[in-house]
Amino acid sequence: MGNRLSKIYTKTGDDGTTGLGDGSRVAKDSLRVESYGTVDEANSAIGVVLACDSVPDSIRDCLTEVQHDLFELGGELSIPGYAAIEDSFVTRLEQQLDQFNADLPPLKDFILPGGGQATAACHLARTIVRRAERRVSSLRQQDAARPEALRYLNRLSDLLFVVARVLARAESGREVIWNRERG
Numbered sequence: 001m002g003n004r005l006s007k008i009y010t011k012t013g014d015d016g017t018t019g020l021g022d023g024s025r026v027a028k029d030s031l032r033v034e035s036y037g038t039v040d041e042a043n044s045a046i047g048v049v050l051a052c053d054s055v056p057d058s059i060r061d062c063l064t065e066v067q068h069d070l071f072e073l074g075g076e077l078s079i080p081g082y083a084a085i086e087d088s089f090v091t092r093l094e095q096q097l098d099q100f101n102a103d104l105p106p107l108k109d110f111i112l113p114g115g116g117q118a119t120a121a122c123h124l125a126r127t128i129v130r131r132a133e134r135r136v137s138s139l140r141q142q143d144a145a146r147p148e149a150l151r152y153l154n155r156l157s158d159l160l161f162v163v164a165r166v167l168a169r170a171e172s173g174r175e176v177i178w179n180r181e182r183g
Contacts, residue, residue, distance in 0.1 A: 016028055018033055020079060020080065021075065021079030021082065022079050022081070024080070031135065031138050031139045031142055032077060032080070032139060032143060035077045035136045035145065036073075036077035038132040039070055039073050039074045039077060039132045039136075039153075040074055041128050042125060042128040042131075042132050043071065043074070045128045046066060046067055046070070046125045048121045048124075048125070049063060049121045050063055050064065052117050052118035052121060054116060054167070055118050055167065055170075056166075056170055058100075059166065059167065062100075062159075066093075066156065066159075069152070072084040072085065073085050073149055073152060077139070080143070080144060083146060083148075085146065085148045085149050085152050087151075090148065090151045093152070093155040093156060093158075094155060096159060097158055097159045097162055100163060100166050104165050104169075109177045109178060109179075110177070110178035111164075111165070111168075111177060112176040112177070112178050113176075114176040115164075115168040115171060115172050115174075116167065116168065116171025116172050118167045118171055119164050119167040119171055119175075122160055122163055122167055123160075123161075125160055126160035126161055126164065129153055129157040129160060130153075130157050133153040137150060
């Protein structure tokens with residue numbers, strides 16, 4: 001196990017820098033920090049989904065494993081040159097995505113990010129994952145970030161979209177469909 005924090009504040013970041021996992025210091029608004037910070041935000045948003053009582057066990061198990069993956073991805077992004085995300089992680093997401101999608105009706109309309117509490121929280125998590133994907137994509141253009149990280153986030157946002165569709169059916173029996181001519 002890594003170092004344990006016995007004191008939470010260090011005052012070393014008071015100058016607008018933060019320490020990376022390799023001991024180097026960078027600006028708090030660097031793309032690397034933005035990347036792993038947004039991954040952390042996505043992980044927290046998934047935690048909000050998991051706090052909802054209506055989440056079925058199969059989704060709960062899947063998203064709990066995703067939270068562990070995201071923690072590893074954050075570590076990878078915070079330590080230049082470190083690799084944690086493997087192709088097998090992406091393959092697992094694809095298998096889970098296919099499994100959850102199998103019982104859903106074909107998508108014929110645009111879906112609004114709403115519905116029940118878990119559904120709405122899942123849509124929010126999905127959009128945060130998309131932002132993390134954009135941040136990692138920018139990081140890849142400027143600095144070293146592995147393609148596995150980008151693939152993982154891309155697949156995860158797809159998985160969260162499908163999970164939101166499953167949750168909508170579990171919570172309210174239907175999805176909220178976009179309809180400009182409502183009324």
